[in-house]
Amino acid sequence: MENEESITDRQVSRRAILGAGAAAGLVTMMPTEGYAAGFSKAANVKGTISALFMKQAGYSDTDVAKMTADFKKVYPNVTVKTEFVAYEALHDKIVTSALAHTYDVVLIDVIWPAEFGSKKMVVDITNRWPASWTNDMLGGAVATAVYNKHYYGIPWILDTKYFFYNTEHMAKAKVDEASLDTWDGVMKAASAIKKAGLVKYPLAWSWTQSESMLCDYMQLLGAFGGQFLDASGKPAFNKGGGVQALEFMRKSIVDGLTDPVSTATAAEDDVRKMFSAGQISMGLNWTYMWAMANDPKQSKVAGKMKVLQTPAGPGGKRPGINGSMALSMSSGTKNPEAAWAYMSFLTSQKEQNAVAMDSLPVWKSSYTDPVVVKTSPAVVAQAKKELNDMILRPQVTKYNAMSLVIQAEVSKALIGQKTPQKALDDAATKAAAVLNA
Numbered sequence: 001m002e003n004e005e006s007i008t009d010r011q012v013s014r015r016a017i018l019g020a021g022a023a024a025g026l027v028t029m030m031p032t033e034g035y036a037a038g039f040s041k042a043a044n045v046k047g048t049i050s051a052l053f054m055k056q057a058g059y060s061d062t063d064v065a066k067m068t069a070d071f072k073k074v075y076p077n078v079t080v081k082t083e084f085v086a087y088e089a090l091h092d093k094i095v096t097s098a099l100a101h102t103y104d105v106v107l108i109d110v111i112w113p114a115e116f117g118s119k120k121m122v123v124d125i126t127n128r129w130p131a132s133w134t135n136d137m138l139g140g141a142v143a144t145a146v147y148n149k150h151y152y153g154i155p156w157i158l159d160t161k162y163f164f165y166n167t168e169h170m171a172k173a174k175v176d177e178a179s180l181d182t183w184d185g186v187m188k189a190a191s192a193i194k195k196a197g198l199v200k201y202p203l204a205w206s207w208t209q210s211e212s213m214l215c216d217y218m219q220l221l222g223a224f225g226g227q228f229l230d231a232s233g234k235p236a237f238n239k240g241g242g243v244q245a246l247e248f249m250r251k252s253i254v255d256g257l258t259d260p261v262s263t264a265t266a267a268e269d270d271v272r273k274m275f276s277a278g279q280i281s282m283g284l285n286w287t288y289m290w291a292m293a294n295d296p297k298q299s300k301v302a303g304k305m306k307v308l309q310t311p312a313g314p315g316g317k318r319p320g321i322n323g324s325m326a327l328s329m330s331s332g333t334k335n336p337e338a339a340w341a342y343m344s345f346l347t348s349q350k351e352q353n354a355v356a357m358d359s360l361p362v363w364k365s366s367y368t369d370p371v372v373v374k375t376s377p378a379v380v381a382q383a384k385k386e387l388n389d390m391i392l393r394p395q396v397t398k399y400n401a402m403s404l405v406i407q408a409e410v411s412k413a414l415i416g417q418k419t420p421q422k423a424l425d426d427a428a429t430k431a432a433a434v435l436n437a
Contacts, residue, residue: 046077049104055084101332113147122328141362145326153326160320201259220245223313238424246420322390
């Protein structure tokens with residue numbers, strides 16, 4: 001990118017970064033140091049900023065309100081206006097509001113840094129990024145906001161999809177829970193549960209035509225040893241493990257193990273609700289499902305569920321999908337220092353540790369912090385394994401457009417309009433056209 005240093009060209013010490021920040025009048029708060037650093041300048045940061053968040057998985061509206069209230073105590077001269085939209089509306093909301101400079105801080109998905117960064121819709125914060133963060137954060141988190149060796153945000157929501165199952169159903173169907181370590185074992189367990197008449201459909205997925213469906217497909221593609229793009233950047237999902245993954249998905253529907261609603265209307269929260277109601281026995285979902293499905297006030301299966309790292313495919317691979325998100329500074333912000341202070345504060349280790357029930361922190365040392373472990377010991381135990389092995393969706397500038405054409409073709413295979421091979425061949429042709437346009 002023009003007139004910009006790459007991360008690899010900037011091997012500077014933490015002290016040098018802090019010194020440069022002070023010289024430029026920046027407010028640099030180090031999350032690994034709690035609230036100590038940066039606050040001597042808090043009185044100098046003032047004004048009003050607007051922030052756009054996602055009303056879905058991850059941190060809840062209540063979590064964000066608490067974090068914002070904490071921020072206000074330290075930055076009393078900054079007013080923060082928050083807005084929440086569904087994930088499906090988030091991308092377009094950021095794009096359409098860019099010219100109007102509506103927001104100062106926006107939540108971006110791991111698949112958007114290439115698009116937003118190349119179009120300069122969000123600020124390149126490489127020169128603000130403390131070197132220590134790269135070591136202190138988990139690798140999957142650091143990758144969240146990187147494009148072309150530059151940082152376009154601060155990782156905030158670190159997430160992947162885990163495998164949840166109903167222990168009572170397993171016991172009644174006489175299924176050995178250890179068999180759920182592989183996808184083959186999961187299908188055999190589903191067959192046993194269906195045969196026992198415990199539920200009509202043991203499985204449900206978020207396979208409606210959307211990004212959530214592609215997340216599940218990518219996770220299974222990785223488990224079956226497939227590649228999304230080859231080394232030259234061309235579609236490769238229509239070969240090998242990519243085809244086997246889609247065949248696996250379709251077979252689970254044909255065999256009557258997956259609820260047909262999965263391909264019609266089901267998103268992640270529908271899977272969570274069905275599981276909580278005891279209508280299904282197993283499902284993939286983000287971290288937040290554990291707390292909600294294990295809450296007796298809103299779940300019939302509280303205390304009757306377990307969570308596992310994603311099951312392994314035929315070759316033993318079991319990558320989780322990288323569903324992380326970052327807080328980015330909108331390029332049109334009129335108050336970059338307040339925006340930076342807010343982003344840094346919400347992503348700080350102290351704030352993240354305090355609300356770890358809904359989304360686990362991006363900081364490595366948090367996973368040995370008793371406060372975090374106590375919130376969800378079962379999830380933390382699996383997170384330690386899965387967060388170190390996550391499959392990243394391609395960082396390409398036209399990801400959203402490419403995703404849409406692939407979603408359409410995968411959907412056709414899932415509902416039986418095309419064979420998996422034909423659907424993926426057509427998807428590869430259309431995806432290549434999008435990337436080359």
